[in-house]
Amino acid sequence: METIVSGARPTGRLHLGHLHGALKNWIRLQDKYRCFFFVADWHALTTDYSSPQGIRENTIEMVMDWLSIGLDPERCVIFRQSSIKEHAELYLLLSMITPVPWLERNPTYKEQMNEIVGKDLSTYGFLGYPVLQAADIMMYKAHKVPVGVDQAPHVELTREIVRRFNQVYRPIFPEPDVLLTETQKLPGLDGRKMSKSYHNAVFLSDSPKEIDQKLSRMMTDPARVRRHDPGEPEKCPAFNLHKIYCTSQEIKEVSEGCRNASIGCLDCKKVMIKHVISDLEPYREKKSSYEGRVSEVEDVLSAGNRIAQDIASNTMEEVRSAITL
Ligand code: TRP
Ligand code: SF4
Secondary structure (H helix, E strand, O other): OOEEEEEEOOOOOOEHHHHHHHHHHHHHHOOOOEEEEEEOHHHHHHHHOOOOOOHHHHHHHHHHHHHHHOOOOOOEEEEEHHHOOHHHHHHHHHHHHOOHHHHHOOHHHHHHHHHOOOOOOOOHHHHHHHHHHHHHHHHOOOOEEEEOHHHHHHHHHHHHHHHHHHHHOOOOOOOOEEEEOOOOOOEOOOOOEOOHHHOOOOEOOOOHHHHHHHHHOOOOOOOOOOOOOOOOHHHOOOHHHHHHHOOHHHHHHHHHHHHOOOOOHHHHHHHHHHHHHHHOHHHHHHHHHOOOOHHHHHHHHHHHHHHHHHHHHHHHHHHHHHOOO
């Protein structure tokens, strides 16, 4: 079986964007690969070193959501990056062979430098974080790395670092392939990308009532100012959810109703909202079973950490010997 590694920063409660962006995919991969999914808590520090409060709590919250939505610790290894100190050692050793220009020309780096304001990104850690990511991936000798397009350059860089390591020392590591997560487009309530910081997200843990209220006021085709104005579903942010959740018959009916203005937006959304709510029912049940049992989540992490630790120790022995340390 091939090995998969992927990580996520501890963002706390997950929303529908996470679900359709990565998680559904992770859940499917569990059966086909040997999977390692981890909380990238050191990565969180690369952009937010000055506000580390909450990383710990967000870690637990996120893993609880992972478990509730269907990641199964029997079928994948779930662990915390900062618990496996070997990641830091490999990061250090890889940094010795990584040319600085490789990091400076990384498109994601350049983009974030330009786009993220109000955070200090001028640090060594931020420039070097793709090397840490390479260490995360190489530690478990991953063959495939499921990520979104924004992360693809980092996997490309990992491949370059792998080639360099294998050439300079000894071939130990496979070159990992990107497994592009084809994200279903899922805008937030205001039509922008769904994000906690934009306050436009539907959280998995929202109650049915909250989901109903939020989605009922989700942005629609701006052309439908009045009830009798015809609309175009393809221009409607809410319709992206119809495409994910509704039956083809329902999609056909509301599309027609939208185009000839025979259905109002609220009624149209109701058709979709009931699916969103019922789809999350098993999640809510599982999640509520964790209520007040945070220690179970911690146990899952401890068990995962032990497995990861064993593999990391072995990899590092090989690495040290290849470098003749
Ligand atoms: N950098 C990724 C992000 O910001 C998270 C991450 C860290 C990761 N290490 C990884 C993803 C290794 C895949 C593989 O989302
Ligand atoms: Fe969107 Fe439905 Fe309103 Fe059309 S009728 S704009 S598809 S919510």
